[in-house]
Amino acid sequence: MNAFLKLSLGTAALLAVGFQACKPKNTSSAVSGDAAVKAYVPPGKYDEFYNFVSGGFSGQLSVYGLPSGRLFRVIPVFSVDPEKGWGYSEETKPMLMTSHGFIPWDDLHHTELSQTNGEIDGRWVFGNANNTPRVARVDLKTFRTAEIIELPNSAGNHSSPFITENTEYVVAGTRFSVPVDYANGDVPISTYKENFKGTISFISVGKEDGKMDIAFQLLLPGVNFDLSHAGKGPSHGWFFFSCYNSEQANTLLEVNASQKDKDFILAVNWKKAEEYLKAGKGKKEKVRYARNTWDESTHTGKHEILEEVTVLDGVALKDICYLIPCPKSPHGCDVDPTGEYIVGSGKLAALIPVFSYTKMQKAIAAKAFEGEYEGIPVIKYEEALHGEVQKPGLGPLHTEFDGKGNAYTSFFVSSEIVKWNIKDLKVLDRAPTFYSIGHLSIPGGDSKKPSPKYVVGYNKITKDRYLPTGPELAQSAQIYDISGDKMQLINDFPTIGEPHYAQSAPAELISKNSVKIFKIEENNHPYVAKGEKESKVVREGNKVHVYITAIRSHFSPDNIEGVKVGDEVYFHVTNLEQDWDVPHGFAVKGANNGELLVMPGETQTLKWVPEKTGIFPIYCTDFCSALHQEMSGYVRVSPKGSTVPLTFSLGKNSSDAKSKENNSNGH
């Protein structure tokens, strides 16, 4: 065993101790008497907050209620979803296209609600794809993914999708540096220092329509950008990024990227970058990346490949970037509601440094630098420091704010949430978490105006918190009431996927805008049938287009003949309902493309390539009425070259249907 591996085992031992140490003998002793009443939302009553929770390795985004912890919806974003049809219908497939082709599954780490004047405005929630770098925008009127943009010159899109105070930009920083796409990437991994680059993308967001464009990318040295937050108020115009692996290691990072006592927070003056951009200092580089846009008038996603991006050199172009030393392997990088304080959480550090925006500005003006790192000025630690929280706990990760001058930091190793005062840096309270908390979230807790009723901890280890389900366990979250001086644990709830960052918004801000149906008269899908009279089956070569309608409790048509082996059959299912919560589903036996779920007023398409002759049932998969079981039909598939004519019908008796065989149109 070499020295590296010994070090590694030492760390593992530390973590093992961390897990054990925080487990009280009687876990329920932490719960006081009125917790049930505080956490319980009686049947028929609403939760106070929407909680938008990243799904981690599931690639989706989940919506829970607070304080009940009930799961209202998994919003499909970067992964296919057989519960919704996302990635299965012909309309949704384009949304998961990338420059690498169709990607069925990604890893979504952070949610960020759009803001106006630094306050949550309830319009959109953004999410990042960590593996194949992308940013998604979800429309909170429909709770659907409205747009996904890919990021060229990028890998491990972890430092994302954080926003500026008027949602001018969403940012996306590379956790894994790689050769840029427009360079020769076929280089030895050992040439990391020369060839690997970090980039940060500034994605502009359309003020009205939310449309995303990569305004510019900053080209930076090869390090690992981890997390970020924008300045606000006085610090609006700046963005702050934690970065680790300033050692520039390319293997066994566990050891090799944990050598230095301090890594950095990168402060980016994006207003300055905008000036350079205007002055034509950006280089237009040839790259390939996808932008996929959902059109709610056709209920269809459009996939396009873009071929150019503007790159600004963050090192050569002076006064954009500055580094602030930060102990050790910083993870969370959080800005308080006033915009004055920047908290860096070094996951291997024994203290929390709090930086002052005012002091940082003075240091820059005074050129109080300790030197340069890869060409970027490094501000002297003490010159930017407001102060340090001493002995806060082990393994600080993330900090949120209550807007009353207090910060709440999660500690992975000591497994607790610690409340401390931003001004005097004194620890005020600590509450154990079960077990090993990662992110935490206060409603509005990264905005100018938090709603400090609850803090939710998203734990990384579940173990014995719930009835066991074999080797694979749900993750676990915990809700603490923070309306008093002390945190009070009131509820545990299991979570789907693996939550990383989450954000919450007061219910009313979003519920008032929620769309209930899609108006059938506004449906511009090219294959819509706006009533049963428009339902039909049309053959174009080997393509058969079925314009089929669904309404309680039948399809029109429900008998189809004349389909042949080798045909491509497109079932364009229009749900004619105009009532809330009356979706219809659609399935055909043996279909390799899945099924459909179609919301009221919407058209969705299932492609089916029958490979056998016979009779194939179709039916509604979403229970819709007392006669739902009767909502079915049949498709006859004949051999290639068969002369059975194409016919379709609804409600005709069998003798009519028989005579139909002599006609080309049985409707």
Added chain:
Amino acid sequence: MNAFLKLSLGTAALLAVGFQACKPKNTSSAVSGDAAVKAYVPPGKYDEFYNFVSGGFSGQLSVYGLPSGRLFRVIPVFSVDPEKGWGYSEETKPMLMTSHGFIPWDDLHHTELSQTNGEIDGRWVFGNANNTPRVARVDLKTFRTAEIIELPNSAGNHSSPFITENTEYVVAGTRFSVPVDYANGDVPISTYKENFKGTISFISVGKEDGKMDIAFQLLLPGVNFDLSHAGKGPSHGWFFFSCYNSEQANTLLEVNASQKDKDFILAVNWKKAEEYLKAGKGKKEKVRYARNTWDESTHTGKHEILEEVTVLDGVALKDICYLIPCPKSPHGCDVDPTGEYIVGSGKLAALIPVFSYTKMQKAIAAKAFEGEYEGIPVIKYEEALHGEVQKPGLGPLHTEFDGKGNAYTSFFVSSEIVKWNIKDLKVLDRAPTFYSIGHLSIPGGDSKKPSPKYVVGYNKITKDRYLPTGPELAQSAQIYDISGDKMQLINDFPTIGEPHYAQSAPAELISKNSVKIFKIEENNHPYVAKGEKESKVVREGNKVHVYITAIRSHFSPDNIEGVKVGDEVYFHVTNLEQDWDVPHGFAVKGANNGELLVMPGETQTLKWVPEKTGIFPIYCTDFCSALHQEMSGYVRVSPKGSTVPLTFSLGKNSSDAKSKENNSNGH
């Protein structure tokens, strides 16, 4: 508008009234003071019951806790699942294969827990695929799908997967009759009466290993089999199936299958069928169907195609099948704990008939038949009837039992649960549901020994029960305490997918057997690396096999070079951890096959076909330690025909790595 459509609109209007009528002005008024305490499970405490809930159109099966309503796990069964890797790893892909090829998404309607002596034994839970007919068996030691068997000669596998009292058989009846696979299926749909057949499959279940085989299929007239339950105690040896569409309609079933005042319950004497089978009366028919089996020693699914099934003619072979008239379009078909009473719920009926097994036997002995239907004797209604529950509600669907002589029936149209006495058929209590309940479930409620603490209603309409999430809403369940004389609503919880049937088991019965890890020494995967020393990269033509290990917090190897465009790279990831709840994930940028999640001691494989040159990061997607962010690596992809040698390494510094380029093995 023709008469059919008018009828149809009349039904729709009835349903609309049904939805409205049951909505109280103040929904929370139904909740009394101690509900919070009854429903609340404090942090750190366990739920009393596991609730296994079908996922409907999601194709999966969910595990909730009662009374908290918390979601512990979605068990992937018939659909791919990006949260678990089901259907993405090379090992799990075979589990979703069918005679139609790979099916990514199906529709799971009913869960059934295995029984011994008519009591839930906690070993397995079965589920049915409704669209492409299959039955799955889930192992409750691991909470994983252990086996899936396809059903030939079948469509709309709705009347499934109900079991006999010692799990001798799982049955599967066709909701949609179709021509059998071994006949010419290319026939006009209008020849339904001649050519379309119903079948019921009796799948034997291995007593020790649970292995499923189709023992025989019953060939029956073309009708729609809807639901079923086995006899028990005195009626063990019989199976009961509801069937609708005795009109044998093939179009607009909403109207055409609702013509007759009575349809049927089919009583099957399966012991008699076994005798015929032994006597060689079965016909061996050539068909094709899949059986997929999960092997926990290799962590791999095996897909095989079987080519023969034994068919018994349920009409020609006398004394197997009898029909009992049942009003109107019967849906649920439920047998009480004593095995004496069979409840048929006609969804369009205004009463509930309860049949007596003893009377049915007497009627058969006395040949008290009113005639035949398609060659099957029809017992006189009055001769089999125990009695009718009068004015119970509108739209009865399903009945469960408390073992204390009471039945609980769900009513879709009048949106309520009604409790009534089995002997005297008097209504004892009724509770509103929000809204339009489908199935309901009492722990052990279809077994000989119910645990009558709760009844859970699975509602079909959600509307305003929770904060809105756009046009698409979660389904909603409700928990009622039934420990007293009157039902008490204590909790609402949203559910994932669309629950149809669900079953619950006391926690201890299952939790005591739950597997926590897979032992690495028992891992017989052909590409396992049982320690870092065994990790390696091997080229076989254009196939590159990466034997890669994962342990907190690094992969071995984590730097790989010599991969070329056009290669098929197989990352065989072995998780070396032997601690509960320490999974690792695996992702590589741009992979079109998804990602991996690997439980402790397990090996799973991601196939990756790189289509571009460059440097591709790999990383762990499941947060595993304080140094999880460091658990990453790089793969270099060179052009086709490149001479860069295949090398791999861990922890070497860059100068070592450079020199490595001259070797064929860098480890």
